[in-house]
Amino acid sequence: MPLFMEEVQKELHAGLPDVKLRRVLNSLLLENPKDLPRVALFLKQSPKFRLDYLSSVTGADYLDSLESVYHLYSMALKRGPLTLRVRVPKNHPEIPSLVPIYRSANLQEREAFDTFGIIYKGHPDPRRLFMWEGFEGYPLRKDYQQEDVDVLEAADITWLASRGIAIPEDMKAKAAELAAAGKRALVGKPEKPRN
Amino acid sequence: MAFTENKTEVDETLRAELASKGVIWTSLDFLYNWGRRSSVWPMQFGLACCAFEMIAAACARYDIARFGAELFRASPRQADLMIISGTVTKKMAPQVVRLFNQMPEPKYVLTMGACAISGGPFIDGYNVLRGIDRYIPVDVHLPGCPPRPEALLHGLMELQKKIASQEILKAEWYQKGLKREFPIPELGPHGLVPKFNPEVWQPAKKDPRREHYGATILIGKKLKAPDLEHAAAVKPAAPGAV
Numbered sequence: 423m424p425l426f427m428e429e430v431q432k433e434l435h436a437g438l439p440d441v442k443l444r445r446v447l448n449s450l451l452l453e454n455p456k457d458l459p460r461v462a463l464f465l466k467q468s469p470k471f472r473l474d475y476l477s478s479v480t481g482a483d484y485l486d487s488l489e490s491v492y493h494l495y496s497m498a499l500k501r502g503p504l505t506l507r508v509r510v511p512k513n514h515p516e517i518p519s520l521v522p523i524y525r526s527a528n529l530q531e532r533e534a535f536d537t538f539g540i541i542y543k544g545h546p547d548p549r550r551l552f553m554w555e556g557f558e559g560y561p562l563r564k565d566y567q568q569e570d571v572d573v574l575e576a577a578d579i580t581w582l583a584s585r586g587i588a589i590p591e592d593m594k595a596k597a598a599e600l601a602a603a604g605k606r607a608l609v610g611k612p613e614k615p616r617n
Numbered sequence: 618m619a620f621t622e623n624k625t626e627v628d629e630t631l632r633a634e635l636a637s638k639g640v641i642w643t644s645l646d647f648l649y650n651w652g653r654r655s656s657v658w659p660m661q662f663g664l665a666c667c668a669f670e671m672i673a674a675a676c677a678r679y680d681i682a683r684f685g686a687e688l689f690r691a692s693p694r695q696a697d698l699m700i701i702s703g704t705v706t707k708k709m710a711p712q713v714v715r716l717f718n719q720m721p722e723p724k725y726v727l728t729m730g731a732c733a734i735s736g737g738p739f740i741d742g743y744n745v746l747r748g749i750d751r752y753i754p755v756d757v758h759l760p761g762c763p764p765r766p767e768a769l770l771h772g773l774m775e776l777q778k779k780i781a782s783q784e785i786l787k788a789e790w791y792q793k794g795l796k797r798e799f800p801i802p803e804l805g806p807h808g809l810v811p812k813f814n815p816e817v818w819q820p821a822k823k824d825p826r827r828e829h830y831g832a833t834i835l836i837g838k839k840l841k842a843p844d845l846e847h848a849a850a851v852k853p854a855a856p857g858a859v
Contacts, residue, residue, distance in 0.1 A: 446846060447845055484842040484843075552744070553744070556805075556806060557804070558807060561744070566743070568743050571747055571813070575812075577805065578811035582800075587800065587815065590819070
């Protein structure tokens with residue numbers, strides 16, 4: 423019996439011949455992210471698969487590119503999952519939103535935007551989900567640099583001073599030193615990469 | 618937790634003799650503290666999974682009512698004790714400090730579980746506060762992940778010991794010029810501003826954790842992406858193979 427994914431690949435090839443697909447492990451990678459809504463709608467409507475439930479939207483960081491991974495199930499036929507991948511360059515991470523087709527994509531796309539910075543074009547409410555408004559950066563990207571929470575910075579010093587809180591001199595000096603060098607207090611990176 | 622027990626200066630035999638005649642000889646401090654420690658009202662406030670152990674401690678099996686602390690108040694204005702039961706995320710920290718400020722004096726804080734004490738397993742996370750003691754003073758630290766209800770009761774008894782050791786004349790909340798309004802941190806572009814309140818907490822000069830793990834904390838940032846395209850397909854193990 424052929425794999426579910428192979429069946430889908432064959433059917434997609436017949437139904438949407440201009441969509442380029444590639445197998446990556448046990449998933450299908452769409453070469454062009456713009457094909458995603460078409461493929462999703464086709465799979466949702468095709469009587470053979472009826473993939474009517476989008477279980478998860480996940481972001482992933484592959485250093486030079488970002489990926490959005492979709493897991494589709496069929497509630498009607500009790501089949502699944504089918505894993506779809508879409509890969510976009512890191513400097514221009516735009517993927518069409520799946521919210522018009524699957525409503526369950528709404529919060530999950532917001533989460534992927536929040537943590538990986540993938541922009542879902544056509545999302546009805548493209549705000550951050552977990553982090554607050556005004557937060558800078560995307561914390562689950564591999565190049566995200568976390569702040570060192572044990573070292574006060576210039577912003578902390580002015581904030582504390584404006585509320586009349588006594589600050590030890592060494593902390594003040596450290597903050598001034600960082601500000602003069604134009605640096606932020608960051609968590610150190612490991613000497614050797616973890617692989 | 619350092620405290621000195623309140624000891625009476627009255628002779629014990631005299632006291633026992635008076636008690637047998639129906640006369641009670643006591644000090645105002647003792648009476649006052651007895652009343653306070655026997656009706657510690659915690660705030661009804663749970664943050665994470667430790668809250669369920671707190672709920673279990675309030676239920677019939679462990680029965681926190683034996684210690685007079687069964688009235689979980691839904692308002693900080695009526696509460697004496699704040700049990701920080703669970704992970705304090707950076708997004709939640711301003712609200713926790715605000716609630717503590719709204720509690721009337723005398724007020725106490727008990728941190729329950731590893732997360733509330735230090736960040737616990739999430740200490741390297743971008744979103745978790747490394748211990749609520751960065752912003753508000755804590756009376757009892759209760760380690761565990763999560764602490765069992767018995768441990769919470771033990772923590773409450775430790776707090777009762779501390780309450781019993783306090784004196785009205787020396788208690789800080791009756792002194793003039795008491796500064797107990799703690800500034801509420803704000804959500805900044807990279808985390809909380811300020812990162813801690815130096816009047817309440819300061820980083821240790823010696824960091825045993827950093828010493829143990831080396832000069833840097835390994836925060837799991839891989840510098841090489843896995844190659845999915847050329848990854849060998851995982852073959853299912855043959856039946857019977859070990």
